[in-house]
Amino acid sequence: MATLEFFYDFVSPYSYLASTQVEALAARTGAALRWRPFLLGGVLKATDNKAPAETPAKYAHVKVDSARWAKRLGVPFAFAPSHPFSTVLAMRCALAAERHGKLVPFTHAAFRAAWVEGQDLSKPEALAAVAASVGLDGPALVASAPEFKAALTASTEEAVRRGTFGAPTFFVGEELFVGNDRLDFVEAALRTG
């Protein structure tokens, strides 16, 4: 069985869009899906790349473009008012949720909180609420986040070592695809690979 690895960061609107599609894509292609939290800021720093938010004209286009994508995909979307927000704590919390077997529901809830409900995921209380909404002890989960510092760094460094420069990042084996707009290439690779 082929495996689709999905590296994502809650700060990335295109990662949110991809998160609404990858499960159906994996089901259609019979692929195993691995959800891989990582830190986009770390990827950008390691690759000397820039965030779209650093280039005003690009950032303005991202806001329009991500809304076009949401409309096409038929998913709820509102550009996060607090964007760009720090996700160091949030991505560590995702790894903490994984230890409790709740990575996928936590991930969907966190993306929804940021990209549908407009919450600021840099805030511990927002993350605690996300955790509680999927049956976890919110304050305890957030308090455990520092334990996952090394794991988040390792995941980020792994993605960089394997060639990425942005988010969302997909791997089919070692074949790299970057961007929500490359999911049809991902699907083709899973069908032929």
Add this chain to the structure above:
Amino acid sequence: MATLEFFYDFVSPYSYLASTQVEALAARTGAALRWRPFLLGGVLKATDNKAPAETPAKYAHVKVDSARWAKRLGVPFAFAPSHPFSTVLAMRCALAAERHGKLVPFTHAAFRAAWVEGQDLSKPEALAAVAASVGLDGPALVASAPEFKAALTASTEEAVRRGTFGAPTFFVGEELFVGNDRLDFVEAALRTG
């Protein structure tokens, strides 16, 4: 009748890919197509954006990704061995060709020279050969290029003023789309607008 404006630079592989699609798209939607040479380097400088070639991991992905696109579109493609090459002279030559009523054939021939035949379009002799292949006096066209310095700057500044940050750039009215991978949004805008 709606108008589709297509801003492009020969240095951009995604502009080449778009150049193979825009005429059929305009025909399908009944849109008038305007070919708009501009200078991507000027756009990047004005918007404080970076070229993909400046970020090694991104550049490596562009090489793989542009080939995937060419395969999907069924168009010939070989990543230009001299990339990134200066296109200041080449884009001025495109405007010179426009004065002779040959903008579109010159554009197709230049893209093919760079992205199929592997020629270095920074070289005056390569541009003269492209011009000659579409029935123009090659050396005379290249010699006239300096006359189009101001027009190329104006086109580039216009695209920046209207919001772009990269290439290819499309406008449907003042609605902006950036990237070969946004042509289906362009088509939807032409159908509904």
